[in-house]
Amino acid sequence: MKQKDLILYTSLIILFFISNLNLVFAESRFGDLTEMRDERMRGKDGKWVRPHPGPFVWNNIEKEKGVFSWEVSDKYVLYSQEHNQQILATIWPYANWEQKSCKRNKGRSPFGKKFSKYLSKPCSMENYKIFLTKLVDRYDGDGNNDMPGLTKPIVHWEIMNEPEFRMFFKGKEDEFVEIFNFSSKLIKSKQSEAVIVMAGAAGMFPENRRYWKSALPKIKDHFDIANIHHITPPDGKCDKEFWVDEFSDLLKRLNIDKPIWVTEAMIGKCKVVSTYINAFVNGAELIIDVGVNAPGMKMSKGSRKKLNKLIEDIDGFKSVKLVSKNEAEFIMKDGSKKAIKF
Numbered sequence: 001m002k003q004k005d006l007i008l009y010t011s012l013i014i015l016f017f018i019s020n021l022n023l024v025f026a027e028s029r030f031g032d033l034t035e036m037r038d039e040r041m042r043g044k045d046g047k048w049v050r051p052h053p054g055p056f057v058w059n060n061i062e063k064e065k066g067v068f069s070w071e072v073s074d075k076y077v078l079y080s081q082e083h084n085q086q087i088l089a090t091i092w093p094y095a096n097w098e099q100k101s102c103k104r105n106k107g108r109s110p111f112g113k114k115f116s117k118y119l120s121k122p123c124s125m126e127n128y129k130i131f132l133t134k135l136v137d138r139y140d141g142d143g144n145n146d147m148p149g150l151t152k153p154i155v156h157w158e159i160m161n162e163p164e165f166r167m168f169f170k171g172k173e174d175e176f177v178e179i180f181n182f183s184s185k186l187i188k189s190k191q192s193e194a195v196i197v198m199a200g201a202a203g204m205f206p207e208n209r210r211y212w213k214s215a216l217p218k219i220k221d222h223f224d225i226a227n228i229h230h231i232t233p234p235d236g237k238c239d240k241e242f243w244v245d246e247f248s249d250l251l252k253r254l255n256i257d258k259p260i261w262v263t264e265a266m267i268g269k270c271k272v273v274s275t276y277i278n279a280f281v282n283g284a285e286l287i288i289d290v291g292v293n294a295p296g297m298k299m300s301k302g303s304r305k306k307l308n309k310l311i312e313d314i315d316g317f318k319s320v321k322l323v324s325k326n327e328a329e330f331i332m333k334d335g336s337k338k339a340i341k342f
Contacts, residue, residue, distance in 0.1 A: 232268030
């Protein structure tokens with residue numbers, strides 16, 4: 001075999017291997033919010049992880065104009081590779097130096113000093129473009145300018161987070177739309193296989209519904225996966241399907257046909273198994289738990305044990321339906337059926 005043919009053959013084998021790894025990782029239906037500084041919040045092997053707020057913050061990577069530091073984000077990516085995890089990367093388009101350049105007013109995020117002090121639209125979308133291009137280029141796995149040792153590219157990108165709340169975005173709806181669509185177009189132009197996840201809606205309370213009823217039609221052509229959050233208030237009040245039924249109804253009313261992910265799931269006072277199953281039955285394809293040490297009401301040890309048992313029993317299922325009020329039937333990838341009572 002000639003050397004150039006050997007190189008081509010080897011490259012095809014590697015691409016096939018990576019492609020099949022993507023399929024294997026993507027089969028999981030469960031994940032966790034993660035935080036590397038907390039050993040209890042690093043996620044499960046072989047599942048999805050959504051670092052939150054995560055390392056993909058413009059302010060943390062480009063602390064000075066033109067000076068890029070990848071140490072923290074590389075650490076997250078290397079850990080996920082070593083533990084067979086699939087990353088959902090949240091992009092935060094804020095940098096202190098950049099927003100100071102046009103004298104933006106400071107915001108107030110819940111993430112403390114390690115996050116950006118400014119939460120507004122970038123002063124210059126060209127500055128943001130440079131950062132975003134370098135971010136995607138480092139983790140896209142195309143062999144050019146990749147992170148050293150990258151074997152599992154980041155494919156899933158979530159652009160911003162709960163923009164209807166000023167603690168995450170200090171801007172108008174149209175500014176969010178501009179940032180979102182700009183980011184999506186750029187990512188897709190640099191990484192054809194990229195999957196764009198909608199900025200998570202913070203529930204389906206009336207104020208959330210009003211915001212997304214207006215914003216969703218403006219971004220619907222620029223995301224692949226719809227995204228809902230379910231965070232309980234201090235009293236633990238909860239929705240028995242993680243808002244998936246109401247969110248699905250809103251999407252249908254807006255003629256938007258997209259898969260639904262729950263990327264922040266907190267059960268509050270709801271029962272864990274029935275809530276997860278009801279969310280899946282109503283259309284959720286993936287559910288990401290807020291993690292064992294997340295702020296807010298904690299899941300009890302008993303409920304955590306039940307959730308882990310459910311994950312063990314049904315992860316990777318192909319479809320699910322209710323066969324009675326308190327029983328669901330899951331069709332597994334090998335064609336077998338599993339009945340779960342709740």
